[in-house]
Amino acid sequence: MAQDSQGLVHKVQSPAQDGAVRALVLTGFGINCEEEIAAAYRLAGAQATIVHLNQVLHGAVSIHDFDVLTFPGGFSFGDDLGSGVVLANKLRYRQTGPGGRTLLDDIKQFVADGKFVLGICNGFQVLVKLGLLPNLGGDVTPEVTLTHNASGRYEDRWVRLRVNPLSKTPFLKGLDVLEVPVRHGEGRLVVPDAATRGALQAAGLNCLSYIDAAGDGTSEYPHNPNGADLNCAGLTDPTGQVFGLMPHPEAFLSAFNHPDWARRRRQNPGAPEEGAGLQIFKNIVEHIAQKHSVLAN
Numbered sequence: 698m699a700q701d702s703q704g705l706v707h708k709v710q711s712p713a714q715d716g717a718v719r720a721l722v723l724t725g726f727g728i729n730c731e732e733e734i735a736a737a738y739r740l741a742g743a744q745a746t747i748v749h750l751n752q753v754l755h756g757a758v759s760i761h762d763f764d765v766l767t768f769p770g771g772f773s774f775g776d777d778l779g780s781g782v783v784l785a786n787k788l789r790y791r792q793t794g795p796g797g798r799t800l801l802d803d804i805k806q807f808v809a810d811g812k813f814v815l816g817i818c819n820g821f822q823v824l825v826k827l828g829l830l831p832n833l834g835g836d837v838t839p840e841v842t843l844t845h846n847a848s849g850r851y852e853d854r855w856v857r858l859r860v861n862p863l864s865k866t867p868f869l870k871g872l873d874v875l876e877v878p879v880r881h882g883e884g885r886l887v888v889p890d891a892a893t894r895g896a897l898q899a900a901g902l903n904c905l906s907y908i909d910a911a912g913d914g915t916s917e918y919p920h921n922p923n924g925a926d927l928n929c930a931g932l933t934d935p936t937g938q939v940f941g942l943m944p945h946p947e948a949f950l951s952a953f954n955h956p957d958w959a960r961r962r963r964q965n966p967g968a969p970e971e972g973a974g975l976q977i978f979k980n981i982v983e984h985i986a987q988k989h990s991v992l993a994n
C-alpha cells in the first residue's frame with residue numbers, strides 16, 4: 698500500500714487474498730486518536746491504515762477495500778454545533794459520486810455487505826448523529842443523542858463497564874466487566890422516549906453500562922461520568938456490526954496504562970501484561986479472520 702511521507706495513502710490495492718484483516722482508521726478535521734487505534738488493530742493482528750477523510754470523500758481510497766471502518770475520538774471541527782455534528786453532516790450530505798451519492802450511502806452498503814464499523818468517543822458521537830446508531834428503524838434517522846455531561850464539565854477518569862449479556866456484537870464477545878478511561882465533554886446519552894428505551898433494552902443494544910464498585914449499573918457520579926440514560930456507555934445497531942462507545946479501549950492496550958498498575962502487579966505478579974481494551978480489537982479481528990477463512994474454504 699503506497700503511503701507518502703505523512704503516511705497518507707494514495708492508492709489502495711484490492712482486498713488481500715491472503716486472509717489479512719484490513720482496518721481503515723479515519724483521521725482529519727480534529728480527530729486525534731488514530732495512532733492509538735491503529736496500534737490496537739496491529740497488536741490484534743490486523744493491517745491498519747490511517748487515511749485522511751478527504752481521501753475517502755474525494756475517491757482516492759474506497760472503504761470497500763477494508764473489513765472494518767473506524768471513527769476515532771478527538772475534537773472534529775472543534776466540537777462546533779455539538780460534538781460529531783459537522784462530521785456527521787459531511788458524511789450525510791457531501792456528494793461523493795454521481796446521483797448525489799454520499800459516504801453515508803457507502804457506509805450503509807458496507808454494513809449490508811456484512812462488514813464492521815467502530816466509533817470511539819467522538820467517533821461514537823458521529824455514528825449517533827448520523828443515525829447509524831442505534832438505527833432501530835433501519836433508515837439512519839437519529840433516534841437518540843449524546844450531549845453535555847450532567848456534571849457540566851469535561852470528564853477525564855477511569856470507569857468500570859459491564860457488557861450486556863444480551864448483546865450479540867462480536868466486538869464484545871466473551872467480555873463481562875472491564876475498566877477503561879473516558880475523556881469527553883459530551884458523553885451523556887439521551888434516549889427521548891420510553892419506546893426507544895424499551896427497544897434498546899429488549900435487544901441488548903445498550904451493550905455497555907457504567908457500574909459502581911459493587912458491580913451494579915449506576916447513574917451516580919462519578920461512576921457514571923456523564924449521567925447517561927440507561928447508564929449507557931455504548932450502543933450497537935441491531936446487526937451488532939456497528940458499535941460505538943464513549944470510553945477509549947485503545948487507551949488500555951497494556952496493563953501499564955492503568956493508573957493502579959504498580960499495586961496490581963505487586964498483588965498479582967503473574968497478571969497478563971495486556972490491557973483489557975485490547976480484547977475488543979482482538980475480538981473483531983478474530984471474527985473477521987474466521988469469516989475470511991470460511992469464505993476461502
Ligand SMILES: NC(=O)CC[C@H](N)C(=O)O
Binds near residue numbers: 770772818882884
Ligand atoms: N475524546 C473524545 O473523543 C472527545 C469527544 C468530544 N470532543 C467531547 O469532548 O465530547
